[in-house]
Amino acid sequence: MKNSDTExxxxxxxxxxxxWYSFIRxxxxxxxxxxxxxKIQDGLPMIAEKVKSKIKFD
Numbered sequence: 221m222k223n224s225d226t227e228x229x230x231x232x233x234x235x236x237x238x239x240w241y242s243f244i245r246x247x248x249x250x251x252x253x254x255x256x257x258x259k260i261q262d263g264l265p266m267i268a269e270k271v272k273s274k275i276k277f278d
Contacts, residue, residue: 239264 236244243265247255250273257269 237264239266 250271252274254270254272254274255268256271259266259269
């Protein structure tokens with residue numbers, strides 16, 4: 221089994237739909253929170269009906 225450092229060093233190209241890319245970026249920016257009722261249509265994220273943002277106090 222490869223460790224995670226080795227996996228990130230390998231280069232792989234994948235094609236991702238812009239809708240998935242937008243959803244992934246949104247999740248990264250959310251940091252902490254919950255997404256409820258994510259609507260998927262034709263295999264793509266369309267809308268989330270309820271998004272809760274949480275703030276983590278360290």
